[in-house]
Amino acid sequence: MAKLVLIRHGQSEWNLQNRFTGWWDVNLTDKGVAEAKKSGQMLAASGVAFDQAFVSVQKRAIRTLWIALEEMERTWLPVTKDWHLNERHYGGLTGLDKAETAAKHGKDQVQIWRRSYDVPPPPMEKGAEFDPANDVRYAGLDVPMTESLKLTLERVMPYFNAEIAPLLKADKNILIAAHGNSLRAIVKDLFDVADDVITGVEIPTGNPLMIDLDADLKVKSAAYMDADRATEIPSF
Numbered sequence: 012m013a014k015l016v017l018i019r020h021g022q023s024e025w026n027l028q029n030r031f032t033g034w035w036d037v038n039l040t041d042k043g044v045a046e047a048k049k050s051g052q053m054l055a056a057s058g059v060a061f062d063q064a065f066v067s068v069q070k071r072a073i074r075t076l077w078i079a080l081e082e083m084e085r086t087w088l089p090v091t092k093d094w095h096l097n098e099r100h101y102g103g104l105t106g107l108d109k110a111e112t113a114a115k116h117g118k119d120q121v122q123i124w125r126r127s128y129d130v131p132p133p134p135m136e137k138g139a140e141f142d143p144a145n146d147v148r149y150a151g152l153d154v155p156m157t158e159s160l161k162l163t164l165e166r167v168m169p170y171f172n173a174e175i176a177p178l179l180k181a182d183k184n185i186l187i188a189a190h191g192n193s194l195r196a197i198v199k200d201l202f203d204v205a206d207d208v209i210t211g212v213e214i215p216t217g218n219p220l221m222i223d224l225d226a227d228l229k230v231k232s233a234a235y236m237d238a239d240r241a242t243e244i245p246s247f
C-alpha cells in the first residue's frame with residue numbers, strides 16, 4: 012500500500028497578517044519554520060521511506076519541504092517543483108486584509124469568495140501590484156487572473172493524475188508540500204468529498220496528513236501526524 016503525505020506549508024507572513032495570498036510569494040514566519048521542522052521530525056519518526064517529493068513553485072511550500080527533508084536527512088530525495096501545485100489564484104483580492112474586505116463587502120460575500128466551490132473572486136487587474144503574470148517563473152504560461160476551488164482542482168488534478176498517481180499505483184511513497192486550496196483539491200478528489208462539504212474542510216498549516224492508498228488509489232486510512240493540531244478529516 013502506498014503512502015501519500017500532504018503537507019500544507021507552515022504559517023506564512025500573510026497567514027499571520029490575515030491577508031489574501033494566492034500566488035503572491037510570501038515567506039514563512041518563525042512559527043511556520045518551527046511547524047515545518049516539527050513536520051520533518053514526525054515524518055522521520057514515522058519510519059516511512061519516501062521515494063519522491065512534489066512541491067509548488069512558491070517559497071513558503073518549497074522552504075517547508077526543504078526544512079522537513081533536512082530534519083529527515085533526506086535532502087537528496089528527488090523533488091519536482093511545478094506551478095500546477097500552486098495555491099489558488101486569489102484574483103483582485105490578493106494582498107487585501109481579510110477582515111477589512113469583510114467589513115467592506117460583508118462577511119457572507121467574503122465567505123463565498125473564500126469557500127464556495129465554484130464562485131471565483133473578482134479577477135486581478137493586469138499590472139496590479141500583486142499580479143504575478145510577469146514573474147519570470149511563469150514565462151510562457153497563461154497565468155490565471157482568478158480561480159475558484161473548482162478551477163484550482165481543474166489544474167491540480169490533471170497534473171496529479173499524470174505525474175503523481177502512476178507513482179502511487181506503483182507503490183511509491185510520495186510527499187507533496189503545497190497550499191490550503193491546492194491540497195483541498197487533492198483531498199476532494201481522493202476522499203470523494205461533495206462540493207458543499209469540501210468548503211468546510213480546513214487543512215492546518217505544517218501538519219502532515221498521512222494517507223494510505225490501495226492500488227486503485229482508494230483511501231484506506233488517513234491521519235494528521237500532529238494530533239493536537241488536527242482538523243476533521245473527510246470520511247472515506
Ligand SMILES: O=C(O)[C@@H](CO)OP(=O)(O)O
Nearest residue numbers: 030031032033098125191
Ligand atoms: O490567502 C490564501 O491564499 C488562502 C490560504 O492561506 O486563504 P483562504 O483561507 O482564504 O483560502
